[in-house]
Amino acid sequence: RIRIMAIRKILKFPDQDLRTKAENTAVFDDELKILTDDMLETMYSVNGIGLAATQIGIHKRVAVIDISPEKNEPLIIINPEVEILDATKKEDYDEGCLSVPGFFETISRPSEIKLIYKNLEGSQKEIKPEGLLTKVIQHELDHLNGRLFVDHISQLKRRRIRNKIVKQK
Ligand code: NI
Numbered sequence: 001r002i003r004i005m006a007i008r009k010i011l012k013f014p015d016q017d018l019r020t021k022a023e024n025t026a027v028f029d030d031e032l033k034i035l036t037d038d039m040l041e042t043m044y045s046v047n048g049i050g051l052a053a054t055q056i057g058i059h060k061r062v063a064v065i066d067i068s069p070e071k072n073e074p075l076i077i078i079n080p081e082v083e084i085l086d087a088t089k090k091e092d093y094d095e096g097c098l099s100v101p102g103f104f105e106t107i108s109r110p111s112e113i114k115l116i117y118k119n120l121e122g123s124q125k126e127i128k129p130e131g132l133l134t135k136v137i138q139h140e141l142d143h144l145n146g147r148l149f150v151d152h153i154s155q156l157k158r159r160r161i162r163n164k165i166v167k168q169k
Pocket residue numbers: 096097098099139143
């Protein structure tokens with residue numbers, strides 16, 4: 001059976017659907033594989049480095065990430081949990097988001113974390129990421145909790161971004 005991957009529509013801030021908290025996934029089946037294939041295709045089509053299911057209106061705790069230059073090292077994380085290993089260590093990074101296109105803001109996040117997640121087969125995995133990956137993981141986890149990177153900046157700045165995006169529509 002051949003199935004062509006589909007590019008899904010990415011919801012844009014301030015869409016209220018982006019505020020929904022996603023549910024854990026208990027079933028690791030073909031449907032989940034199709035979802036993650038589509039998410040990767042969608043993310044690559046717009047040169048993204050991370051995409052959460054929430055951003056395409058699917059409220060499952062699933063995210064895809066690929067920070068490799070060649071875009072050939074996909075990381076699929078299901079039911080992810082982040083443990084902060086040292087709350088005193090933080091790093092700044094200029095974050096953007098496919099749901100907030102064209103805007104970048106400096107966000108400070110913990111730099112020492114552990115990620116616990118399930119892979120597509122439902123096996124438990126654990127990694128201690130470094131550098132950019134720590135930021136992307138926390139950004140995607142925010143999405144699954146109904147949060148956006150603009151929630152980390154001032155209300156004034158957030159409202160300005162919101163108004164510009166609404167005007168573009
Ligand atoms: Ni995002």
